[in-house]
Amino acid sequence: MNKHKYIEVQHAEMVFETKKGSFHALADVNLTIEQGEFTTLIGHSGCGKSTLLNLLAGLTTASEGVLLCGGREIAGPSPERGVVFQNHSLLPWLTCFENVHLAVERVFGARESGAKLRERTAAALALVGLTPAAGKRPNEISGGMKQRVGIARALSMEPKVLLMDEPFGALDALTRAHLQDELMRIVAQTGSTVVMVTHDVDEAVLLSDRIVMMTNGPAATIGDIVQVRLARPRDRVALAHDHLYIEYRTRVLEFLYHRQARPQKDAA
Numbered sequence: 205m206n207k208h209k210y211i212e213v214q215h216a217e218m219v220f221e222t223k224k225g226s227f228h229a230l231a232d233v234n235l236t237i238e239q240g241e242f243t244t245l246i247g248h249s250g251c252g253k254s255t256l257l258n259l260l261a262g263l264t265t266a267s268e269g270v271l272l273c274g275g276r277e278i279a280g281p282s283p284e285r286g287v288v289f290q291n292h293s294l295l296p297w298l299t300c301f302e303n304v305h306l307a308v309e310r311v312f313g314a315r316e317s318g319a320k321l322r323e324r325t326a327a328a329l330a331l332v333g334l335t336p337a338a339g340k341r342p343n344e345i346s347g348g349m350k351q352r353v354g355i356a357r358a359l360s361m362e363p364k365v366l367l368m369d370e371p372f373g374a375l376d377a378l379t380r381a382h383l384q385d386e387l388m389r390i391v392a393q394t395g396s397t398v399v400m401v402t403h404d405v406d407e408a409v410l411l412s413d414r415i416v417m418m419t420n421g422p423a424a425t426i427g428d429i430v431q432v433r434l435a436r437p438r439d440r441v442a443l444a445h446d447h448l449y450i451e452y453r454t455r456v457l458e459f460l461y462h463r464q465a466r467p468q469k470d471a472a
């Protein structure tokens with residue numbers, strides 16, 4: 205397996221058939237992601253970020269083109285590719301522990317003992333700092349904690365790739381910052397390959413090894429890629445004054461607001 209071409213997207217096209225006819229969402233998307241790399245997808249609302257992430261998750265199939273992960277074609281969802289959505293999608297009648305345990309059981313249940321499955325579940329909750337909340341149900345915990353359960357659930361399956369669709373989008377700025385720091389710590393520990401959709405330029409620069417910037421749709425594609433060469437571990441306060449950080453941030457802002465400026469009428 206080629207570490208440098210762990211995920212490959214080759215000439216991917218996505219056309220949705222709607223009542224009003226065909227909608228060409230993605231056009232000729234080409235992308236290669238290395239194992240262990242943290243990639244963010246950024247672009248204006250509706251450009252096709254989630255569509256591309258869903259293709260990587262195997263939740264939808266490209267109309268044309270090829271998507272590979274670890275040298276194999278992505279033919280459907282797999283525990284190898286854990287997905288975290290913005291709305292965390294927890295089962296409300298189960299505790300945090302049970303929500304995570306369900307995923308663990310699905311992946312490892314056939315070959316591991318009950319004690320080992322519970323151990324895995326507890327370890328995933330500990331990784332996101334949620335051991336004290338293990339017995340609580342989703343309606344008893346905050347939005348940030350729910351999101352952490354979602355991350356624990358994805359991580360508990362030991363995915364090779366973590367796919368995240370605006371995982372922190374619904375959170376307040378302080379909780380968001382805290383979870384970004386936690387995510388960086390976890391990824392440093394697990395070595396996961398991450399692809400994350402975000403709208404937040406600072407989040408993209410802070411977390412990424414590469415920022416993939418998408419053009420506006422229809423027929424959206426990759427407009428440019430910024431390689432972020434900032435040493436890790438990264439400290440958000442120190443970076444605020446770092447000239448390289450500021451330069452990366454400016455490059456993304458220029459792409460979004462000069463090169464891909466949206467017409468006034470539908471600007472978000």
Ligand SMILES: Nc1ncnc2c1ncn2[C@@H]1O[C@H](COP(=O)(O)OP(=O)(O)OP(=O)(O)O)[C@@H](O)[C@H]1O
Nearest residue numbers: 220222227229248249250251252253254255256421
């Ligand atoms: N199942 C579908 N059927 C028809 N059109 C779709 C479907 N899914 C997405 N689209 C369209 O494809 C385009 C890309 O949508 P997508 O959700 O990928 O954008 P996005 O960049 O993730 O947006 P946002 O940042 O607002 O979440 C949009 O114009 C959307 O309306």
